[in-house]
Amino acid sequence: MRQPPVEEEGFYLSWALLIQTSLLILSLCSSYYLQLKKIRAIHETVISIFAGMFVGLVIRMSPGSIIQDMVTFNYSYFFNLLLPPIILNSGYEMKKENFFRNLGTILTFAFLGTFISAVVIGVLVWMLSALGVGSLSLSFLDSMIFGSVLSATDPVTVLTIFQALKVDPKLYSIIFGESILNDAVSIVLYELRINIKK
Structure with missing residues (x-):
């Protein structure tokens, strides 16, 4: 696989960041809307899962693999940055x-x-x-x-x-x-x- 030039890599990196940020904002907005309207028929995690699946399908079907490589799941970020605060918060709030x-x-x-x-x-x-x-x-x-x-x-x-x-x-x-x-x-x-x- 060829390495893109620095300018092109920055362009694709900004698109990857935009996609991930948009998904996060969509998840937060849908959660807020469902709580505001007291909609209990569907949970916000279901909307987040389907939004992620749809965006993942679009990225997978798109030509080229630069953005696909940039938005792949990195387990080290998850285990070292995201998981400890979640566990600590849950443990702190538990009776x-x-x-x-x-x-x-x-x-x-x-x-x-x-x-x-x-x-x-x-x-x-x-x-x-x-x-x-x-x-x-x-x-x-x-x-x-x-x-x-x-x-x-x-x-x-x-x-x-x-x-x-x-x-x-x-x-x-x-x-x-x-x-x-x-x-x-x-x-x-x-x-x-x-x-x-x-």
Whole structure:
């Protein structure tokens, strides 16, 4: 792939920044409008997802790959810049007495539930691979690694809806605590299976 000149790269970089900023502004405006009009039939995350899918489709169908390369997801920015404030804010606002009162339930869902989910997904993927569905060709260990990655659910949308509907704080704390701890369990399972593979 050829490198564009500096002026052309600046031009495409400004377009990429405009696209991402416009999506962010659209998301914030739609959230404000839905809250202002008290529309409960649709959640703002649904609008954000569909707007992102539409813009992504337009970018993917456009000729050239310079803008596509500039708007690709960079996980290091997400993990180092965006995720820590979200987790810290959620942890700070959570009622700690509800978390510790339901610690047994949270640990059961997080450890046992994530382990069962990882094993079930891994075995199902391995069975599909063994049956030759599509062009899937994975070993048992690779299937289990995939299962451990996929078993970490992230109920951000569910928690947002719970907060908007003001559900029982006990239910909120159980789901929030489980979502934090199942990520840790999934990372441990993933690292364990990667180390076994080596």
